[in-house]
Amino acid sequence: MKSKNGLAVMVGLIIFVLLIGLAILLQSAYLLYAATAVPILLVPFLPDWSSTQTLRPGRRTSKVRLYRTAQEEGEGFLVIEADPGAIQWNKRKLLFSLEGVPVHTGDPLPASSAALTVLLYDLSKHGRKKSRFAIELAHLKDRVSSLSYTTDEVTRLVIRMEDLSTLDPAFQAPRTTQVRKGLEA
Structure with a gap:
């Protein structure tokens, strides 16, 4: 408030x-x-608390995982991987924090998953919390309507780390521990 x-x-x-x-x-x-x-x-x-969904991936029962991809050139990507039904598409915004996001050094995203690119246009900075960003879900729903799959089939949201640093120039990609084990498809 x-x-x-x-x-x-x-x-x-x-x-x-x-x-x-x-x-x-x-x-x-x-x-x-x-x-x-x-x-x-x-x-x-x-x-208006009912219009946003906050992702909290660190919990045991969480159906959402956040990780960064390791790239030699550039900053890489932030991937939000969710089980079907974990993202509530009827909300206005999807909030996520970049604190403690691990780096995934394995294979890139599998081709069998339905991934959606989150553009700079879809992102916004949270007003009070420094490392928290928001995704406008209405923009993503509009984009999915022209694709061959639905929002229920989307399991990954991919964000360029460069876009996050464009939103907040003071933002530096957090140095976190690396995750070496593969993710389930």
Whole structure:
């Protein structure tokens, strides 16, 4: 929640509690009516949590894996590999963090998987968190509609690391441990 919105919600809650308290103390129906209007006025200031999906690949039950590919020339790619149904395509944004992303040194992506390239146009920087980025899922859905497969078949999202550093010039690709074992197809 943004600080301005947070302040508005806190002030609104305090006014609501005060009006309810005064309505009970003074036994006034008008103060009770005024108190019921306060939550309606607070709705525009509430955060929209249901429109984003945050990827947390480090958990045991996670259906999503993030890794970077190792390239001799250039910075390589960031790959978001997900089980079918793990990406909620009805959301607006897909948030991910670059902290602790391992480097995969094995074979490149298998040809049998349906991969979708995430362009610089599809990416945005998270406002407050430095190493967090967002993917606009509506852009990807539009692009998939012209392809021969559906969003349910997409198992990998591929992002150029160069695009991430373009979004945030202060961003340096994190130096992490290398993963040497292969991934299941």
